[in-house]
Amino acid sequence: MSGYNWNWPILLKEPYFGWIVSGFGSTCAIALLAWAIAFPLGSVIGIARTVDNRIVRGIATAYVDVFRNIPLLVQMFLWYFVVPELLPKDLGSWVKRDMPYPQLSTAIVCLGLYTASRVAEQVRSGLESIPRGQRYAGMAMGLNGFQVYRYVLIPVAYRIVIPPLTSEFLGVFKNSSLALTIGVLELTSQARQIEEYTFASFEAFTVATVLYCLVTLLVILLMRIVEGRTRLLGAITAGG
Amino acid sequence: MIELKNVDKWYGTFHVLDNCTMSIAKGEVVVICGPSGSGKSTLIKCVNGLEPFQKGIITVDGVSVGARETNLPKLRSRIGMVFQNFELFPHMTAAQNIVLAQQKVLGRDQAAADTKALALLDRMGLADHAAKYPAQLSGGQQQRVAIARALAMDPIAMLFDEPTSALDPEMISEVLDVMVALAEEGMTMAVVTHEMGFAHKVANRVVFMDQGAIVEDADKDAFFGTPRSERARLFLSKILRH
Numbered sequence: 001m002s003g004y005n006w007n008w009p010i011l012l013k014e015p016y017f018g019w020i021v022s023g024f025g026s027t028c029a030i031a032l033l034a035w036a037i038a039f040p041l042g043s044v045i046g047i048a049r050t051v052d053n054r055i056v057r058g059i060a061t062a063y064v065d066v067f068r069n070i071p072l073l074v075q076m077f078l079w080y081f082v083v084p085e086l087l088p089k090d091l092g093s094w095v096k097r098d099m100p101y102p103q104l105s106t107a108i109v110c111l112g113l114y115t116a117s118r119v120a121e122q123v124r125s126g127l128e129s130i131p132r133g134q135r136y137a138g139m140a141m142g143l144n145g146f147q148v149y150r151y152v153l154i155p156v157a158y159r160i161v162i163p164p165l166t167s168e169f170l171g172v173f174k175n176s177s178l179a180l181t182i183g184v185l186e187l188t189s190q191a192r193q194i195e196e197y198t199f200a201s202f203e204a205f206t207v208a209t210v211l212y213c214l215v216t217l218l219v220i221l222l223m224r225i226v227e228g229r230t231r232l233l234g235a236i237t238a239g240g
Numbered sequence: 241m242i243e244l245k246n247v248d249k250w251y252g253t254f255h256v257l258d259n260c261t262m263s264i265a266k267g268e269v270v271v272i273c274g275p276s277g278s279g280k281s282t283l284i285k286c287v288n289g290l291e292p293f294q295k296g297i298i299t300v301d302g303v304s305v306g307a308r309e310t311n312l313p314k315l316r317s318r319i320g321m322v323f324q325n326f327e328l329f330p331h332m333t334a335a336q337n338i339v340l341a342q343q344k345v346l347g348r349d350q351a352a353a354d355t356k357a358l359a360l361l362d363r364m365g366l367a368d369h370a371a372k373y374p375a376q377l378s379g380g381q382q383q384r385v386a387i388a389r390a391l392a393m394d395p396i397a398m399l400f401d402e403p404t405s406a407l408d409p410e411m412i413s414e415v416l417d418v419m420v421a422l423a424e425e426g427m428t429m430a431v432v433t434h435e436m437g438f439a440h441k442v443a444n445r446v447v448f449m450d451q452g453a454i455v456e457d458a459d460k461d462a463f464f465g466t467p468r469s470e471r472a473r474l475f476l477s478k479i480l481r482h
Contacts, residue, residue, distance in 0.1 A: 140290060
């Protein structure tokens with residue numbers, strides 16, 4: 001390292017400073033919008049994996065199997081390079097070129113659908129960890145299937161899975177860096193670009209690393225607060 | 241009021257309920273006992289359709305439990321059930337536990353449901369605990385909240401599935417006292433329990449089950465006096481010895 005010529009101030013010069021800001025903005029946009037897809041969709045699929053209806057359960061299981069088992073990088077390529085070719089010609093070229101922010105939008109959808117499969121598994125495991133008697137108790141007092149989920153199972157299941165869901169939310173931020181492979185100028189890609197223009201590789205990637213860590217630490221902090229506010233007193237129930 | 245006719249149930253090839261026939265009249269208290277694994281809990285869960293059964297007929301107040309057209313949630317709302325592990329909802333206070341189904345199933349408004357919940361908690365000797373969560377209550381207190389929760393629906397009958405089995409010995413009597421009072425008020429009750437003292441005191445009939453079959457169905461005095469089956473005699477001698 002002795003010969004390395006440190007040049008921190010260059011990061012504050014234009015256009016590099018602007019690149020970092022816009023890259024960081026894209027990273028946050030991808031992560032938040034992908035989560036906006038993943039959380040509700042994953043919740044529905046996770047719940048669907050625990051219902052009695054076999055067809056519903058089968059569809060949900062198939063979704064999880066497909067999206068969880070294909071590497072995320074491959075999914076990025078599939079959505080960006082393969083899917084548009086399978087669509088009718090006009091629609092395909094719209095997806096690839098003409099829709100607003102084609103690469104960014106594709107990355108958001110891809111990451112959202114992938115993360116949904118992981119959220120679904122967390123939600124399912126939360127629901128399945130609740131003793132069967134709770135479901136019986138809800139049914140015995142006359143609640144219908146929907147009400148048992150709405151008032152009895154889901155409020156408890158989500159409290160149980162807040163810690164693993166936090167990990168998934170962090171994962172969305174970190175996985176958003178793969179969007180660079182389809183040409184999205186997010187934080188990692190901007191850091192690379194700065195490195196190529198200035199050779200200040202340590203500085204550029206240090207900034208990227210620090211920004212990723214800051215965001216994830218902020219998420220962890222927020223989720224701790226949520227966890228504290230929703231904590232159940234004592235254990236879930238006595239015995240099973 | 242509750243009629244079971246030739247009820248059979250299998251888990252795979254395992255015959256859990258073997259041709260069970262029994263009935264409970266209005267105002268009657270029937271204790272169901274027998275060794276563990278004999279099908280008592282399964283039988284009682286079939287009465288409100290929590291467990292499906294494959295053969296036979298169960299009717300409650302004239303409504304067939306197994307019939308496809310039966311509105312099971314509606315039927316269940318008329319039958320109270322108390323579980324071995326209390327099954328209070330951990331994210332709700334005692335009062336909220338009692339209010340939930342009153343509002344969501346019976347459509348009572350908040351004020352009416354609250355009033356009912358507090359009156360029942362008072363009757364259970366738990367007036368001071370309305371705002372506590374289940375984890376802040378002892379087992380005996382939780383089970384009394386669970387009984388109040390079932391009573392809040394104004395049930396036509398109550399099913400108890402080993403209501404004292406998960407309790408520490410010193411808490412059993414506080415739950416049994418509530419059940420005795422309920423029986424003396426004329427509630428129709430089916431109680432799966434090993435508490436023979438309770439059976440002695442308030443049961444009209446005792447049903448003894450073994451290996452999924454109803455081996456004996458007798459008046460209380462006949463059962464404790466001269467149980468006819470060898471299996472029931474053996475069971476009684478084991479649990480009454482101490």
